[in-house]
Amino acid sequence: xxxxxxxxxxxxxxxxxxxxxxxxxxxxxxxxxxxxxxxxxxxxxxxxxxxxxxxxxxxxxxxxxxxxxxxxxxxxxxxxxxxxxxxxxxxxxxxxxxxxxxxxxxxxxxxxxxxxxxxxxxxxxxxxxxxxxxxxxxxxxxxxxxxxxxxxxxxxxxxxxxxxxxxxxxxxxxxxxxxxxxxxxxx
Amino acid sequence: xxxxxxxxxxxxxxxxxxxxxxxxxxxxxxxxxxxxxxxxxxxxxxxxxxxxxxxxxxxxxxxxxxxxxxxxxxxxxxxxxxxxxxxxxxxxxxxxxxxxxxxxxxxxxxxxxxxxxxxxxxxxxxxxxxxxxxxxxxxxxxxxxxxxxxxxxxxxxxxxxxxxxxxxxxxxxxxxxxxxxxxxxxx
DNA sequence: CCTTCTCCTGTACGGTTGTACATGTACAGA
DNA sequence: TCTGTACATGTACAACCGTACAGGAGAAGG
Numbered sequence: 001x002x003x004x005x006x007x008x009x010x011x012x013x014x015x016x017x018x019x020x021x022x023x024x025x026x027x028x029x030x031x032x033x034x035x036x037x038x039x040x041x042x043x044x045x046x047x048x049x050x051x052x053x054x055x056x057x058x059x060x061x062x063x064x065x066x067x068x069x070x071x072x073x074x075x076x077x078x079x080x081x082x083x084x085x086x087x088x089x090x091x092x093x094x095x096x097x098x099x100x101x102x103x104x105x106x107x108x109x110x111x112x113x114x115x116x117x118x119x120x121x122x123x124x125x126x127x128x129x130x131x132x133x134x135x136x137x138x139x140x141x142x143x144x145x146x147x148x149x150x151x152x153x154x155x156x157x158x159x160x161x162x163x164x165x166x167x168x169x170x171x172x173x174x175x176x177x178x179x180x181x182x183x184x185x186x187x
Numbered sequence: 188x189x190x191x192x193x194x195x196x197x198x199x200x201x202x203x204x205x206x207x208x209x210x211x212x213x214x215x216x217x218x219x220x221x222x223x224x225x226x227x228x229x230x231x232x233x234x235x236x237x238x239x240x241x242x243x244x245x246x247x248x249x250x251x252x253x254x255x256x257x258x259x260x261x262x263x264x265x266x267x268x269x270x271x272x273x274x275x276x277x278x279x280x281x282x283x284x285x286x287x288x289x290x291x292x293x294x295x296x297x298x299x300x301x302x303x304x305x306x307x308x309x310x311x312x313x314x315x316x317x318x319x320x321x322x323x324x325x326x327x328x329x330x331x332x333x334x335x336x337x338x339x340x341x342x343x344x345x346x347x348x349x350x351x352x353x354x355x356x357x358x359x360x361x362x363x364x365x366x367x368x369x370x371x372x373x374x
Numbered sequence: 375c376c377t378t379c380t381c382c383t384g385t386a387c388g389g390t391t392g393t394a395c396a397t398g399t400a401c402a403g404a
Numbered sequence: 405t406c407t408g409t410a411c412a413t414g415t416a417c418a419a420c421c422g423t424a425c426a427g428g429a430g431a432a433g434g
Contacts, residue, residue, distance in 0.1 A: 007411065043413080043414080048412065111295065143363065152343055156343055157336055162307060172332075229383050231383040232381095234424080235383080383427095384427095386426105388424105392418100396414095404408100
């Protein structure tokens, strides 16, 4: 009954390794050999499961958005439970930046989508999720779009500068965009 | 009197070509040969003026921030002259996105700074400029930081999705963060 | 004219890359 | 047990890479 051969699992191992490598060295520096070493599988395995390196990279990036999407749902739940949504949102953003590598990976993917149209649907899916959450917070779609841009920009800037998140500035901005009713506590 | 030999000019030609290539294919895919072809100079020239490819890429990226910095000053002037700064800012952002390649190059640089510390000063310089402008608009540093994040996020998202800028959403957000006095017209 | 220096470039080389593939191995069905 | 099929991998190769460098070519000073 025990499966000595586990193609599905092995495939996933490779994809997860690819994600880690991309997060570390960036999309442009990824090679079959780096991924194989990280996954602790022979080089041949990486070419067996994916016809081309680009396929592997794209798969890894899609997987990364899947993760991000899941995390976003956790955000939504936490915000629903919270009675101080501004503080909660700021905390969530700060928490997101705690895993810098994961964040870097996602923004690498994000920007890659700007150049590679086949990655765009994944990126758009995440962005739609964020906008949905923000719209609920801001009490309106337009302000929600703006709030999502604010969150996105704050994350990007924190990553780029390497400085810790400017929570006061962020809080001021979020408070300015969240609808007063939401700030007060009730829906 | 005519200078057949023009080392300075040739060097600049190579750097500008490098900028274009980076904008097109991304930082990770840049090669000496691509740059040489784009600049219409022999391969040897690209290695003559720059000891290593990385030096060339870094130089090109610094040059790009220099351009961005100059553009930012133009923004500041235009905003000073304007009597409807919200509209002007939205228009400036839309105008920035008109040259998609240039914008892509800058955001590539931006994200590259997240991984390469030696690029961070350039990126930080630009961000400080943006924050300065935004602080003047928002009437306070904290709100200015938030407004800068909003602008940055809006640009990034427009680049990533490939969709045209959501001007209504952006306008709503900017209006919410710009100080009422500034919105009305006076300082 | 010659010398000298900087600019310039074609060619070459060692190293790394993506990918192909022959060979082997474990498992399922007969 | 035998056989076929999917899984697995070590090795090989052509292509491309960054970089080095010998040597040509023009300008400047004598």
